[in-house]
Amino acid sequence: xxxxxxxxxxxxxxxxxxxxxxxxxxxxxxxxxxxxxxxxxxxxxxxxxxxxxxxxxxxxxxxxxxxxxxxxxxxxxxxxxxxxxxxxxxxxxxxxxxxxxxxxxxxxxxxxxxx
Amino acid sequence: xxxxxxxxxxxxxxxxxxxxxxxxxxxxxxxxxxxxxxxxxxxxxxxxxxxxxxxxxxxxxxxxxxxxxxxxxxxxxxxxxxxxxxxxxxxxxxxxxxxxxxxxxxxxxxxx
Numbered sequence: 001x002x003x004x005x006x007x008x009x010x011x012x013x014x015x016x017x018x019x020x021x022x023x024x025x026x027x028x029x030x031x032x033x034x035x036x037x038x039x040x041x042x043x044x045x046x047x048x049x050x051x052x053x054x055x056x057x058x059x060x061x062x063x064x065x066x067x068x069x070x071x072x073x074x075x076x077x078x079x080x081x082x083x084x085x086x087x088x089x090x091x092x093x094x095x096x097x098x099x100x101x102x103x104x105x106x107x108x109x110x111x112x113x114x115x
Numbered sequence: 116x117x118x119x120x121x122x123x124x125x126x127x128x129x130x131x132x133x134x135x136x137x138x139x140x141x142x143x144x145x146x147x148x149x150x151x152x153x154x155x156x157x158x159x160x161x162x163x164x165x166x167x168x169x170x171x172x173x174x175x176x177x178x179x180x181x182x183x184x185x186x187x188x189x190x191x192x193x194x195x196x197x198x199x200x201x202x203x204x205x206x207x208x209x210x211x212x213x214x215x216x217x218x219x220x221x222x223x224x225x226x227x
């Protein structure tokens with residue numbers, strides 16, 4: 001299995017809703033990442049998990065709450081989002097977070113719309 | 116942090132070679148040069164990386180200048196499926212810049 005699987009593919013939520021994005025990989029990767037991508041812009045790093053522990057938070061607002069229940073799963077919990085949070089949310093994984101000789105494997109993303 | 120500069124867009128014809136340039140004049144000795152691409156409606160995809168020597172894989176070739184201040188991603192025979200945004204990214208071993216941080220990239224259009 002060489003894929004990163006993200007669910008759901010599309011999500012529409014109201015500003016008062018609570019929802020979660022899920023990401024799964026079975027490549028034995030020990031680092032996992034969340035990125036946010038607005039239309040026509042490059043992906044922006046949000047969070048880095050290394051060995052199931054949060055190692056980097058790129059000053060992301062607290063309405064985004066990541067969780068790594070085990071080495072294969074990564075969640076992003078969403079609460080009280082704003083319309084400007086509408087974007088494509090990408091999950092990625094890699095062998096280890098500081099191994100620059102390995103590439104990242106990305107999922108296809110969750111297209112989030114906040115209404 | 117070392118930065119990269121890429122053209123905003125390029126065009127190519129199908130079945131012809133494509134040379135995508137990247138300038139990184141402030142590169143340090145421990146910066147690895149990585150290339151990713153993002154096809155429409157998909158997540159980014161790793162293409163290739165190198166440090167000093169030219170590199171080849173099944174997707175592309177990476178040519179690195181002798182002074183390492185620039186590099187070129189080479190697609191040997193462009194297909195319509197190669198139309199994507201191509202990102203050139205520097206990653207530094209052991210440093211804060213080992214994170215994968217995307218710049219604006221080059222939008223490659225491939226004409227039939």
